[in-house]
Amino acid sequence: MSGLYHRLRRRSLVALESCFPREGLIVDLGCGSGALAFALCDAAPGRRVLAVDHEPARIAALERAKGERPIETRVADMGAIEMPPCIGVALIDVLHYFREHEQTALLARAARALEPGGVLVLRDPDADAGLRFTWNRFHEHVATTSGFTRAAVHHYRTAVAWAAQLESLGLEPELGEPARGLYADRVVRGRRP
Numbered sequence: 001m002s003g004l005y006h007r008l009r010r011r012s013l014v015a016l017e018s019c020f021p022r023e024g025l026i027v028d029l030g031c032g033s034g035a036l037a038f039a040l041c042d043a044a045p046g047r048r049v050l051a052v053d054h055e056p057a058r059i060a061a062l063e064r065a066k067g068e069r070p071i072e073t074r075v076a077d078m079g080a081i082e083m084p085p086c087i088g089v090a091l092i093d094v095l096h097y098f099r100e101h102e103q104t105a106l107l108a109r110a111a112r113a114l115e116p117g118g119v120l121v122l123r124d125p126d127a128d129a130g131l132r133f134t135w136n137r138f139h140e141h142v143a144t145t146s147g148f149t150r151a152a153v154h155h156y157r158t159a160v161a162w163a164a165q166l167e168s169l170g171l172e173p174e175l176g177e178p179a180r181g182l183y184a185d186r187v188v189r190g191r192r193p
Contacts, residue, residue: 013039016092019121019189022046024087027113029078029106030054030094034062034071041069050084052076079106083113091122093185095162100155104165111169114192120171126178126186128158136184159186166190 017039020026023046028037031051040047048070053059059073066073074081079102083089089110095103110120125136157165163173171190179185 014043016090016121016123016187017043019187020047020088020090020119021117024048024115024118025050025084026088026090027083027086027110028052028090028092029081029110030091030097031062031073032058034058034065036090036092037062037071038066038069041071048072050074050086052078052081054078081109083109085115086113087115087118089113089118089120091120091124093123095122095124096154096156098154100157103155103157107165108169111166111171111190111192114171116192118192120166120190120192121187122162122189123176123185123187124162125156125184126159127156127184128160130184159188162188163190 013035016036020040022044025048026040027050028040029052031037031053034051037049037051040049050072051059051062052074054075054077056075059075062071063073078094079098091106091110095106098106107120114120159175163175166173166188167190169190171192174189174191176187176189
């Protein structure tokens, strides 16, 4: 099972990494252990990453593991951070931890930070995915009540609603394919013209 898990995780990271331009600064909000930040830098030497997380222990571990990769780390509240001009913003599996108005404000700040041709990539459970969404909600409930995830779930949206939100911010939205398997995660991209 462990080998299958790692292959699936790697495939997921490669798919996410390929959504971003090959050069420039990418802001990874809610970077966790840094797996996406590592994949971004390893795949394209012209990329730099600003990795942001609210957990000091995660950032400390990322700092120790990053080696010579061009990754700057920051412990910060994603809901309040001002982003520098960048070619990409990643919001992977984090938006449902914010209230609806906080999500909207965070996406607006991210959209403003994007340079022309830049891309915002979000992945979150699609609230319109039926039983797989129910499984996601259960999984998140267990993770947050057990303390494994130190956050509270506040608001889910459908992938179509995420795309509409990005379009309202002046980005050109694109819906990724629905996830396969148990989870309802879906990638939504928004490109700055």
